[in-house]
Amino acid sequence: MSRSEWIYRVAEEGHAWRIVSGTVRLDCPNASGNGFGGLAIPGDIIGAETLMFARYSFAAYALVPCILAPWPEGCETPASESLLKTLLRTEQRTAETLALRHGSSIDRVRRLLRLLASPAKHLAGATVSLPALRDTAEITCLTMETISRAMAKLRQQGEIDRLKRDVVLLCPTAGQGVA
Amino acid sequence: MSRSEWIYRVAEEGHAWRIVSGTVRLDCPNASGNGFGGLAIPGDIIGAETLMFARYSFAAYALVPCILAPWPEGCETPASESLLKTLLRTEQRTAETLALRHGSSIDRVRRLLRLLASPAKHLAGATVSLPALRDTAEITCLTMETISRAMAKLRQQGEIDRLKRDVVLLCPTAGQGVA
């Protein structure tokens, strides 16, 4: 799945997926917000609603190149335990996603970069491929211009280094910036 | 459960609850945001993490007076189907909660009022008891002062009417204000 590509859309038929690598944006078309309805990172399950309705009720979009695997592995119904695990992961992700809309523009971008890098063992030195500015802007509720300026400042401050469409996190412990 | 009261805190032992009436705020203390980790409205399940760990991993706080019921009803493990339903409701709530941090201050307050009123059959004329300004501010990522001014404007515009600590929604269809 390449960057900035729809994985599936609302009302399509399909099954659930586990994210192996990459970051997925979920979209709820009828939400009064701007449609953005959550993020999913490696290990998370997306499209679980198909276990009940056979059709997707959210759309899914690859923020960065993604690898997905059908879920559950076999063709049987998932056990209560794995659904419960999925539920807990989802709640955790909700809190993290909400945090991406809190604080100064720089804090928001910093948090997003960490979330994108979180599958890595160590944040320091992790290489993260970046979503499009437009997507980053919608997720954080900022504008593309503000995101661009925030990233420029992080680069100036030496917190990140740039490598084509990827960035390298250099200073993961700096500037928590909790208000 | 009265307004502005903790229902349970992180690491306490306890079980899951179904919200019968009222609105609950979930808090994730280690989140980098401001701790706010989600909302739950009537019909939602909170504290499901106790099915796996026996202790709460989020805290819960009554935004307005709440009635809760133990969940699941009996003492048996909930079936896959009810967990799946809970998961889908949670995802829906995530999208709605994210929307509360998007758009102008007035839009955010409007959306929150509708969410608080959503258990009612008809939004028009629904009476909603209000959370404390401080709580409304944290949920929407605005300040108390801005919330106060936004509510004043909604009152001027005739969208809401005031009744002590409650408001009555008068004009639920006006001003979607989607950006």
Next chain:
DNA sequence: CGACTATTTGACCCTTCTCAAATCGGGTGG
């Protein structure tokens, strides 16, 4: 190479934040 799109940068404006002070509410002790 050339058309397009994505990103970056600049200048100026507006909403919201800040800091302060005034009111309001409701609970308590006389």
Next chain:
DNA sequence: CCACCCGATTTGAGAAGGGTCAAATAGTCG
């Protein structure tokens, strides 16, 4: 029942971070 206290809400004035609009660059993909 009433005066008083304390936290919650409201209001004002000024400052600032982001938004907006426009234009210049940098990348991408045929």
